[in-house]
Amino acid sequence: MYKIISKKLVVPKEFDVWVEAPRVARHVKPGQFVIIRTNPQGERVPLTVADYDREKGLIRMIFQTVGKTTAEFADMNVGDCLTDILGPLGTPSEIKNYGTVLMVGGGVGIAALFPIIRALKEAGNKVYTILGGRTKDLVIMKEECEKYSDELLITTDDGSAGKKGVVTDAMVELAERGVKIDQSWAIGPSIMMKFASLKAKELDIPMFVSLNPIMIDGTGMCGGCRVTIHDQIRFACVDGPEFDGWGVNWNEFMNRMRQYKDEEKMSLEKYKA
Ligand code: FES
Structure with missing residues (x-):
């Protein structure tokens, strides 16, 4: 669960990762976020969901390394697993035809x-x-x-x-x-x-x-x-x-x-x- 499927450095200190999280991928809506932990003792860090593939059960997160947990996440490799991903959280964006x-x-x-x-x-x-x-x-x-x-x-x-x-x-x-x-x-x-x-x-x-x-x-x-x-x-x-x-x-x-x-x-x- 929560296996890192792909990871790339977008710009210095910013990473683009796709992670297996089928339940989140099935339900997430634009504007929502998840809270991740990289290890059982780790702190909980909120990250926005940049994209999702409902069929493959994947979510995409693009994050910047600013503190210890995002540095730990950045040090993880394809095949490594996050301890947990809680979500989707928050109220989705109000999507409608505004004009x-x-x-x-x-x-x-x-x-x-x-x-x-x-x-x-x-x-x-x-x-x-x-x-x-x-x-x-x-x-x-x-x-x-x-x-x-x-x-x-x-x-x-x-x-x-x-x-x-x-x-x-x-x-x-x-x-x-x-x-x-x-x-x-x-x-x-x-x-x-x-x-x-x-x-x-x-x-x-x-x-x-x-x-x-x-x-x-x-x-x-x-x-x-x-x-x-x-x-x-x-x-x-x-x-x-x-x-x-x-x-x-x-x-x-x-x-x-x-x-x-x-x-x-x-x-x-x-x-x-
Ligand atoms: Fe605790 Fe929002 S994170 S009330």
């Missing part, structure tokens, strides 16, 4: 955005996609996203692909061209989601963001994943991970994401030693 949708992705968040893009296209939406990264190589899944988008715009900080700039510049470009957006999503680094949400509010575009706070049980019991949305406490693992980007308390969210940075660093250094 025209805008999909904004950055970094490894593009992996979570991809199944939502595909489902929205299949539901009949006109899809505009903006992918951003620091450099060309960090903009992953371009061809896959392009396949299900009516138009794909790319921005890079250094101008090595697409337009030089950030995703919000491309949002403004679309608005200036008169493109009317009915609903949007932004998934990526917190700072990108924050500024995309602020821009969406300015442009009067509803926007969902997918929040990835620290999680433990993933079932609404521990409170570790709490976030504040429109001044109300919500649990990302059961009420989310998608929330109204206009209502997120971004300062609190980003502070909580940094809360265990020192411990995470220490744990990773100990693992590598």
